[in-house]
Structures are given as structure tokens and as C-alpha cells.
Amino acid sequence: MQLQPQHAEYSAIRDAVLRVEELGADVVFNWDHxxxxxxxxxGLHFEGWSMLGAWAEQTERIEFGTLVNCNSYRNADLQADMARTLDHVSAKGGTGRFIFGTGAGWFERDYDEYGYEFGTPGTRLAALAEALPRIRSRWAKLNPAPTRDIPVMIGGKGERKTLRIVAEHADIWHSxxxxxxxxxxxxxxxxxxxEVGRDVSTITVSNELDRKGEDVAHADALYDAGVxxxxxxxxxxxxxLAPVRRWLEWRDAKNA
Known part of the structure; x- marks a missing residue:
């Protein structure tokens, strides 16, 4: 479930997170715009990472994260520390529930309005490829360490650069x-x-569902293709959340 943090007061977002967890969804994402x-x-809009700290405390079971973080906005080591902190906040006596979804960034207005250099798709992807080893290295140095190997989700489908980054670093590939x-x-x-020496069969394949909850044939085809x-x-x-209820019924039927 991606709760898009737009056109709503935060009270509505807070309530929606509770309802999503109560419905039985596995993961709740926002976005990083x-x-x-x-x-x-x-229109109304809220920043994503600040929100995640509240979600970590508010929820008990559901995993959470950004779909996806924009690597360009933050120093790589800072991103690692933020992720580790959310991991611990959400652990509540067990293991953390944070998923580190990340990507190269694409929405030019975010960059222009907030003073980040937009660059090109190539420079943004190069920056992402440089950041991910630093993030994992920082996780290995932090005290306390993360409670688990924080899952890394990478979004995108480009064959020359993005999928190489996915092969090397991702636990989840979203497109x-x-x-x-x-x-x-x-x-x-x-x-x-x-080429990079990785068994990519361990990568979970992620994709988008119909937002009305009606196109079951398309969902079945994605499932058959490996999603x-x-x-x-x-x-x-x-x-x-009515479409979410319908898709959870579809999920449960698949898992029966």
C-alpha cells in the first residue's frame, strides 16, 4: 500500500495508516517528494522521511518505507543512519520493520524548488550506484547495528544501468x-x-496494481510472470481503501 502524502491533512494520513494495518496489508509506503x-x-503535501518515524511508533506489525527515497537529497551515510534509526524505532522488542526503498530521482520540480542539482539521468544513477556501497558500509559501522539486514528496494527498469544496480544491491526490485x-x-x-556474481533469483519482484481493484487478469498475469x-x-x-480490501482478498486467495 502506498499512501501518497498529498491533498490531505496529516490526521487523515495517520488514520489511514491505522486502517491499512488493521486490514492486514503487509507493507505501507509513502513517497519522497x-x-x-x-x-x-x-496542494497539501508532507515530507516523507519525517513521517516514517511517526509510522514506526504508530504501527505494530506492518513493514513500512518510501516508494522510493530520492538518493539525491541526502548524504549516503546520513541515509544509512536514518534507516538504522527507523529500524530500531519500529522494532519494539523484536526486529525492525523498515524497508529502504531508494532510487535515482526524477521529479525536476523537487530539485529546482529545494536547490538540488537535477543533473541528468546518467549522473543521478551514477550517484545512486556510488551511494549504495557507502550505505551498507555505514550500516556495518553504526552502534547499535541495525536489528536485521535492512531490505533494499530499488525502483526502475533501465537495462544499461538501473538493472545492474538492482542486480548488485537490491533485495526487492520495483517497476x-x-x-x-x-x-x-x-x-x-x-x-x-x-556479471556481478549475484544470484538474482533471491530478489523479490514488485509491481503496481490497478488502483480501482478491478483488473484481476492483469494482476494474475503479473503473478504468473514472477511478481x-x-x-x-x-x-x-x-x-x-475499498480497492485495498479487494486486493487483499485476491492476495489471500493466492496464498491459500
Missing amino acids: FYPLSGDPD FVQPDELGHKLDVLKRWGD RLFTIGVSGPDYD
Whole structure:
């Protein structure tokens, strides 16, 4: 579940997180942007990482994170420390529940308005490739260490650069690739895995579901193609969770 932090007061977001956990969803994500991506471009909006600390305390079972973090906004070692802290805040006597979703960034307005250099897709991907080893290195140095090997989710589908980064660093690969494209992308991912010495069959494949909760044939095709983490995005102000209920029923039928 991606609760898009736009067009809603925070009280509505807080309530939606509770309802999502009560419904039985496995993961709740937000996103890492500074302005709405749909609707009124200057509508209500909240920053993602600050919100995650509240979610870590508010929830008991559900995993959580950003879909996805923008690597460009923060020093790599700082990102690692923020992630480790959320891991501990969410542990509550057990293991943490934070998923470190990350990507190269793409929404130019975020960069322009907040004073970050936008660069090019190539420079942003190079920065992501440089940051990920630093993040893992920092996790190994922090005291206390993370409570678990924090799962890394990487978003994107580019074959020359992104899928290599996925092969080397990701535990979860997220994209919007269609079912008929997925086999080819997974072949590319395997070739990159062979090159970097990684068994990519251990990577969980993630994709987007129909936001109305109706296109079951498409979801079945994604499942048959290898997708095992399915996300659905819902925007404010009201956070209608009826489609989430329908997709949870579909999930439970698959797992029966």
C-alpha cells in the first residue's frame, strides 16, 4: 500500500495508516517528494522521511518505507543512519520493520524548488550506484547495528544501468513493467547478476496494481510472470481503501 502524502491533512494520513494495518496489508509506503504528483500541483503535501518515524511508533506489525527515497537529497551515510534509526524505532522488542526503498530521482520540480542539482539521468544513477556501497558500509559501522539486514528496494527498469544496480544491491526490485515485458527484463537482470556474481533469483519482484481493484487478469498475469510484492497507490484527501480490501482478498486467495 502506498499512501501518497498529498491533498490531505496529516490526521487523515495517520488514520489511514491505522486502517491499512488493521486490514492486514503487509507493507505501507509513502513517497519522497515535496509537491503533489497529481491534482493541484500546489496542494497539501508532507515530507516523507519525517513521517516514517511517526509510522514506526504508530504501527505494530506492518513493514513500512518510501516508494522510493530520492538518493539525491541526502548524504549516503546520513541515509544509512536514518534507516538504522527507523529500524530500531519500529522494532519494539523484536526486529525492525523498515524497508529502504531508494532510487535515482526524477521529479525536476523537487530539485529546482529545494536547490538540488537535477543533473541528468546518467549522473543521478551514477550517484545512486556510488551511494549504495557507502550505505551498507555505514550500516556495518553504526552502534547499535541495525536489528536485521535492512531490505533494499530499488525502483526502475533501465537495462544499461538501473538493472545492474538492482542486480548488485537490491533485495526487492520495483517497476511498472507490463507482464509481457517482464520476462525480458528478468533475463537482463539475470545477465547482470551473472556479471556481478549475484544470484538474482533471491530478489523479490514488485509491481503496481490497478488502483480501482478491478483488473484481476492483469494482476494474475503479473503473478504468473514472477511478481510477488504488489503495491497499490491511494491519494488523499479521503484515502478510500475499498480497492485495498479487494486486493487483499485476491492476495489471500493466492496464498491459500
